[in-house]
Amino acid sequence: MLDVYTQISSIPIGYNHPALLKLMTNPNNLSTVVNRPALGILPPENFPDKITESLLSVAPSGMSRVQTMACGSCSNENAYKAMFIWYRNKERGHSIPSEVELHSCMINQGPGCPDLSILSFMGGFHGRTMGCLATTHSKAIHKVDVPSFDWPIAPFPYLQYPLEEFSRENAQEEARCLEEVEDLIVKWRHKGKPVAGIVIEPIQAEGGDNHASADFFRGLRKIASKHGCAFHVDEVQTGGGCTGKFWAHEHWGMDDPADIVSFSKKLLTGGYYYKNEFQAEKPYRIFNTWMGDPTKNLLLSEVLNVIRTENLLVEVTRSGKALMNGLYELQAQYPGILSRARGQGTFCAIDVCDDATRNNILVKARNKGLFLGGCGDRSIRFRPALVFKEYHVHIFLNLFNDVLAQIK
């Protein structure tokens, strides 16, 4: 099979990479696999060094701290908590909760459990535990029947592709969305549920591969700062190199792109980077039993070595160009089926005329040995590993063309 979905975009350097096989046959690493520590209280002696070599070696601009977690949902849940704590510290003017706060929180009441909110975007996906789910708005099946929070939801720009051909129209659409964000922040403040943080994906993935311009994100970051909201960039799906840069937010060209950046999937371990001011002042505020898994960190270190030595970000950029060119050609060839080809690096997608045809294409492709994934209502998303080379692109395009010819 040619896997262009890679376990929902979570396999960074392909299956059975020799470097990983070698790593895990090293007897020195055996103890890490069989003895999982409670990292929050008993990190292994050399763990800080290992984090410096791995996660901190790819820390986003402006951040030198990271909190590991076991998965994407736990990463976002705890990042939200860090933003709430930070926001309350600002409101109080200090970090020491009052007796009234300490008592009321025990029974889920204010002021200890404050009426704060996180602003998210329609079409966004940030996980499915209950805090995350309140910021997820991609598909009803994820949310229906589960209680939620009354938090503000802004429109995400619905752009025309290729972006460069519609820059004027797209700029208007983005301006409309930014205006709405500001309105919502003011409205929720008046409601007594101030926005402590804004969470957004650099490219909405599960919601249909929706892109926005660097200008949009720069504008959003400014609005967050202006209104005193934390700015949380969720790179769970975009992080790890698939857009041609290690973090998708690097495409925005900012020194101060975010306050918090969360990750998982291709990073193998979950977690989030954060600015110093988001460091809780006391232990046990952000905590759970495992807080990640050193085995995953071990694998990540080796993945990062491979990305560097095999120059994979350059490969991704090259393969991504070939993939986009191929998708543009197929879109021109099958205008009744395909539209809106879009992408950054190999993080690409294309729309299909309807849901049924999309699903038909996915099944036919799989039967030809090509594994693809859907997203949104009727998109196909391409999520190859970083080792997806130009020749893989051509294999993919040939098979995809065969499927489309059958459908037509």
Next chain:
Amino acid sequence: MLDVYTQISSIPIGYNHPALLKLMTNPNNLSTVVNRPALGILPPENFPDKITESLLSVAPSGMSRVQTMACGSCSNENAYKAMFIWYRNKERGHSIPSEVELHSCMINQGPGCPDLSILSFMGGFHGRTMGCLATTHSKAIHKVDVPSFDWPIAPFPYLQYPLEEFSRENAQEEARCLEEVEDLIVKWRHKGKPVAGIVIEPIQAEGGDNHASADFFRGLRKIASKHGCAFHVDEVQTGGGCTGKFWAHEHWGMDDPADIVSFSKKLLTGGYYYKNEFQAEKPYRIFNTWMGDPTKNLLLSEVLNVIRTENLLVEVTRSGKALMNGLYELQAQYPGILSRARGQGTFCAIDVCDDATRNNILVKARNKGLFLGGCGDRSIRFRPALVFKEYHVHIFLNLFNDVLAQIK
């Protein structure tokens, strides 16, 4: 070091058990470690068999289904969601949400996001993501500054120990708590926030090792059934053999002890067992990228083999008796320092006169090579691995006695 805390009770059969070392040097298992699948869509071919051999071989009474998850919090979060979906299906009379529900849930509003609640207990701990945190009430530092849900919280019985000496007083206290549970269920129904489920630990761990009688749990289970609430037993800390039975709820002697049983820690993987009626009728209702980790399942299978071949539940019962007897003796010897010795199997605890003395004991013990953990305001909890034999108990008691003599 003699570790009687074992990474917050999460190491089942001690460090570097030869069976686990052997397992992980088997080249056949290498692929599992380096290629983590998205279990919800692409389980490895033999994964169902492996789950049958491992998790399903120790399924609680009345349950033949299990959902794996990566950690305890995700297990409880998704168990809560399963209970909400189940409850709404009952209310609707069928499992198909209406168009209004599907639309309203996308913006976090009712009826799609219903005002349902989970009843939990003061002193309970069920995790720290936002859904779990709304049912956690052990320490303010876990909860303060984080928004929450207005859900009912019942008192957990505060009993006198040894239980058998105070059965009349304890029965009164338990009856009071059960009455309060029923009042809260009625009150929240009238508030328009019906209780979809009740969640409880068989022994409150983080909250201070609070026990209750089998009668109490049988009564609670009956109340849940009477009012149509799901009954979720959280065995994240009690599960895996440390009480002398594989699941602590087996001590209640019931055929139908629970609707949902969640686990993590000693089980190495998170997850929850559930009755057939809690199976979501559609895919993707309970879902995330990884949904557990086959490497942890591999380790768990071997742990279960070791528990059986080394007869570890019998060992736990024997060591537990020796430990309790020793604690009773020390309590008699140091009545100004120790009180309320209590336990089931090796899942034991004792109270210290005050917080400062407790912490002093923990530090002094550690400096003598004895690693212990605290819980509640001023308790010490004992959480050895299942391989903690009688001779380990005697080593522990001697060291603990030395520390107490110094404190005195």
